[in-house]
Amino acid sequence: MTEDARFQDGREAPLNLGALDSDDLSVLSALxxxxxxxxxxxxxRPAERRFAILLNRFRWEDGGRDRHGAERVQSVLVIDNVQTVASQGMVREDPEMILSLLQIAFEPEAEPPGGHLMLTLAGDGAIRLKVEALDLSLKDVTRPYRAPSGKAPDHGA
Known part of the structure; x- marks a missing residue:
């Protein structure tokens, strides 16, 4: 018999996760x-129907923050089955422009499994992907490094 993994069973290791439904997506969005x-x-890459971002994500899952401080890690977020991409608040001509990802949400169409993935960015930016079906992966590709700020992001209350 198998049982679901528990948070406390986790260890400090690189992530390699996928999302094929809304529950999986909520986990990836939090990460x-x-x-x-x-x-x-x-x-x-329209011919491959693939959208990807190399991002520096905060290690929210890190249980050792008290020992070594806040960390980030470079990760690749890949979204497959992408039919179209639209964005606002991104200046493609400015390659140095830094964006901050706040959330990933799925808006299903009347005919499942298709819909739109909305990547909400800080500062009223957004990336909207029309997808045939949910198919995302998140993989850490470097060792963690100390967050430049030295602390966890804080959105204030």
Whole structure:
């Protein structure tokens, strides 16, 4: 018999996760909250129907923050089955522009499994992807490094 993994069973290891439904997506969205990336690290390959971002995500899942401080890690977020991409608040001509990802949400169409993925960015920016079906992956590709600010992002109350 198998049982679901528990948070306390986790260990400090690179993430390699996928999302194929709304429940999976909510986990990925939480893990990429406050990730930062330059516009130059956003890739859209229409022939492959693949959209990807190399981002510097905050390690929200890190249980050792008290020992070594706040950390970030470079991760690749890949979204497959993408039919179209639209954005606002992104200046593609400015490759040094830094964006901050706040949330990923799915808006299903009347005919499942298609819909729109909305990547909400800080500062009223957004990326909207029309997808045939949910198919995302998040993979850490570097070792963690100390967050430049030295602390966790704080959205204030």
């Amino acid at each position: 990429v909250q406050d990730a930062v990336f330059p516009v130059s690290e956003v890739t859209w």
